[in-house]
Amino acid sequence: MLHKLTLAIEANKLTCLLGSSGCGKTTILRLIAGLEVPQRGQIEIANKIVSENGKILVPPHLRNTGFIFQDLALWPHFTVYKNIAFGLSERGEEKVKETVFDMLDFFGLQEQAEKYPHQLSGGQKQLVAIARSLVLKPEILLMDEPLANLDVKLKHKILEHIKNLNKNFDLTLVYVTHDHKEAFAIADKIVVLSEGKIEKTGTVEQIKKSENAYVSYFLEY
Amino acid sequence: MGRGSIGYRIYTITYLSYALLIVLPIAWTLLSVFFTEGSLNDNLGFLDKKILLLLGKSALLAFLVALFSTLLGTMTGFLLNKTNVVFRGFFKVSLLIPLFISPYILSVAWKDFFFLVFGNSGFISSFFGVGLVLTTIYTPLSMIITGSALSNINKQLEESGFMITNFRRVSLKITLPLIKPALISSFVLIFIFSISEFSVPAFFGVKVFTTEIFTQFSAFYNHSMAILQSSLLILICILLLFTEGKYLAEAPFLSVGSKGTSNKTYNIKNGFSLLFLSGWLSISVALPFITLFIQSFKGGTDKIIQAVGLLKPTFANSIGLAFTGALIITFIGFVAAYGTRTKKGTSFDWLLLVVFAIPSTIFGISLIKFYNHPFLDVIYSGYAIILIGYAGKFSFIAARLIGNAMKQLPDSLGEAAQIEGISEINRLRKITIPLIIPSLFAAFIISFIFSLGELGTTIMVYPPGTEIMPIKVFTIMANAPQSLTSSMTLIVFSVTLLIIIGFYFLAKPLVKDHNSYVQN
Numbered sequence: 001m002l003h004k005l006t007l008a009i010e011a012n013k014l015t016c017l018l019g020s021s022g023c024g025k026t027t028i029l030r031l032i033a034g035l036e037v038p039q040r041g042q043i044e045i046a047n048k049i050v051s052e053n054g055k056i057l058v059p060p061h062l063r064n065t066g067f068i069f070q071d072l073a074l075w076p077h078f079t080v081y082k083n084i085a086f087g088l089s090e091r092g093e094e095k096v097k098e099t100v101f102d103m104l105d106f107f108g109l110q111e112q113a114e115k116y117p118h119q120l121s122g123g124q125k126q127l128v129a130i131a132r133s134l135v136l137k138p139e140i141l142l143m144d145e146p147l148a149n150l151d152v153k154l155k156h157k158i159l160e161h162i163k164n165l166n167k168n169f170d171l172t173l174v175y176v177t178h179d180h181k182e183a184f185a186i187a188d189k190i191v192v193l194s195e196g197k198i199e200k201t202g203t204v205e206q207i208k209k210s211e212n213a214y215v216s217y218f219l220e221y
Numbered sequence: 222m223g224r225g226s227i228g229y230r231i232y233t234i235t236y237l238s239y240a241l242l243i244v245l246p247i248a249w250t251l252l253s254v255f256f257t258e259g260s261l262n263d264n265l266g267f268l269d270k271k272i273l274l275l276l277g278k279s280a281l282l283a284f285l286v287a288l289f290s291t292l293l294g295t296m297t298g299f300l301l302n303k304t305n306v307v308f309r310g311f312f313k314v315s316l317l318i319p320l321f322i323s324p325y326i327l328s329v330a331w332k333d334f335f336f337l338v339f340g341n342s343g344f345i346s347s348f349f350g351v352g353l354v355l356t357t358i359y360t361p362l363s364m365i366i367t368g369s370a371l372s373n374i375n376k377q378l379e380e381s382g383f384m385i386t387n388f389r390r391v392s393l394k395i396t397l398p399l400i401k402p403a404l405i406s407s408f409v410l411i412f413i414f415s416i417s418e419f420s421v422p423a424f425f426g427v428k429v430f431t432t433e434i435f436t437q438f439s440a441f442y443n444h445s446m447a448i449l450q451s452s453l454l455i456l457i458c459i460l461l462l463f464t465e466g467k468y469l470a471e472a473p474f475l476s477v478g479s480k481g482t483s484n485k486t487y488n489i490k491n492g493f494s495l496l497f498l499s500g501w502l503s504i505s506v507a508l509p510f511i512t513l514f515i516q517s518f519k520g521g522t523d524k525i526i527q528a529v530g531l532l533k534p535t536f537a538n539s540i541g542l543a544f545t546g547a548l549i550i551t552f553i554g555f556v557a558a559y560g561t562r563t564k565k566g567t568s569f570d571w572l573l574l575v576v577f578a579i580p581s582t583i584f585g586i587s588l589i590k591f592y593n594h595p596f597l598d599v600i601y602s603g604y605a606i607i608l609i610g611y612a613g614k615f616s617f618i619a620a621r622l623i624g625n626a627m628k629q630l631p632d633s634l635g636e637a638a639q640i641e642g643i644s645e646i647n648r649l650r651k652i653t654i655p656l657i658i659p660s661l662f663a664a665f666i667i668s669f670i671f672s673l674g675e676l677g678t679t680i681m682v683y684p685p686g687t688e689i690m691p692i693k694v695f696t697i698m699a700n701a702p703q704s705l706t707s708s709m710t711l712i713v714f715s716v717t718l719l720i721i722i723g724f725y726f727l728a729k730p731l732v733k734d735h736n737s738y739v740q741n
Contacts, residue, residue: 035636061642073633077655086651087641136641 019193034060066133246591283415294363323674330509370403417580516707528708546611547669554619577617581677626660
């Protein structure tokens, strides 16, 4: 449950929503995506109201957002190529093959094109999920704890990729995590949440120096 | 699923059609007895001592069958799902056969067996004989329910028990309590099936509550009395159902390739387990089949040839009807499951469950009473009424099988497609359906086999002159020589078995393909 939450996310920056389990960070992400409806209040994307008082005014696929789910949601019956190409083909885009291979190339996944998700490593799956979202050229990329199941080494590698995303793809990134180290490594701006409320908003340095009791407590662990 | 979407429209149309064609006849028939002037007063004596004793007898029979079936089913379920006993795959498939064979076929086989060995059918044509046959039929159901629950126990729960005590104590104190809902569900479902069963006691000439209802209806034409008695049975079934309703509505045991959790397997000595499994397989499958075989060929091949001649005109009809029925049932099951999955509400599921619990004969009576009107003659005098009967009886099973498969799909798979702008219909076609294909196929096969052997409702509603396998055998068996009945039954048994084997081999590559990409 979110309480009287007002949050503005800066364009072309990487904003991290940081907080412990159940604080509402995933709900915020799903509200932005249009997968949940706010009971009250409104959500605006690029000066356009997309949800308002229990109504979805702009459906998820017209919000120009991408979503990386915590479980990645790679379609298990599609190959890597098909996973990335599916959205393009369904939208009737031209040059699907070329676009998909460009994307595979960017993430170093060419050799995995014909493999199924279960034949990939954890890191490769992560990259496919990101590639699948980016191929549709979203303006906003929403990431829900995408690195939760990776080991530390791989996490760092993928974090580097994510860090460069908004530069390479001209993106606004919203990244949800409960790990402050992850947030400190990539964020332009951090929003610390607790029990559906914002505790503190600021840059990495501002958060680190914050005297807010909850923030200090949260950063200790 | 938005209100204007195609998915919503299909759901609404299917729901309303089901309510109108299947639920309304039952409600109308029951209510008409209570609200038609005179009929309730005329039959107020329906609860006399004789009827109550008969009901008590049926309840005792159902209790014993439910108890022994659950006991035997749990033992087989345990051996096949929790141990490393050899030939597990073979036993898992072959022990299920009695569940898919019409009860009257097994009744004929058992009667033959007693004639063959003891020269008379005294024991089997009795209360205990009916109990024995019903136990062989319903043990596989318990095996599925408890086996599924056993294989879904997280092994760490049992392993932490082994840190403290021995195997026997862990089984009694941890494993069995963990599958208590499955044990209760198994008992309740088998009780309902047994108390509603008509064909086995009717064949053996054992008078129980369902045969009394049938007599009132078809011998005395006392429809009001039959319906009043039926309402008592329905009340018992529904009350029982509601005690376990929530668990049954979710019915986790009706699933194909359930992921489950890591399962603890015990290393056991094969001797006793193999003896038990082979013994039960012999009693429930081999013995009936061999007996029918011996009886059919005792006097040469004449009777078999005669039986083939009699049944030949029924094959195309029976298979065609069962096929069409299975398609309709799978569709209804899919729509109901999809509705629940997309949070349209669970009332469709509950309707399916309630109709499923209503005894076949009573369901049949309701359909006759409702559709026997000149303007509904197109349904009453054709195959439509049989298909409606199939859909009412088996849609619950299909809905559960498909619903459980859908439940195993993470929401995010559909949401990821939604964000990419994939339409609802295309999400269904390209994401959901390919991922639940084995369950759709299983729902179709099970519906097909059940429809092929359905007798309880069909015998009440079949239009005169209809040529269907179970009806043909059941109507002929009263006056035909035993060897002809055995031959006909053997043919139906073999056809059903061949179809099961055929479907098994058809399904194998499908499930294998599916499993190869749905591993993680």
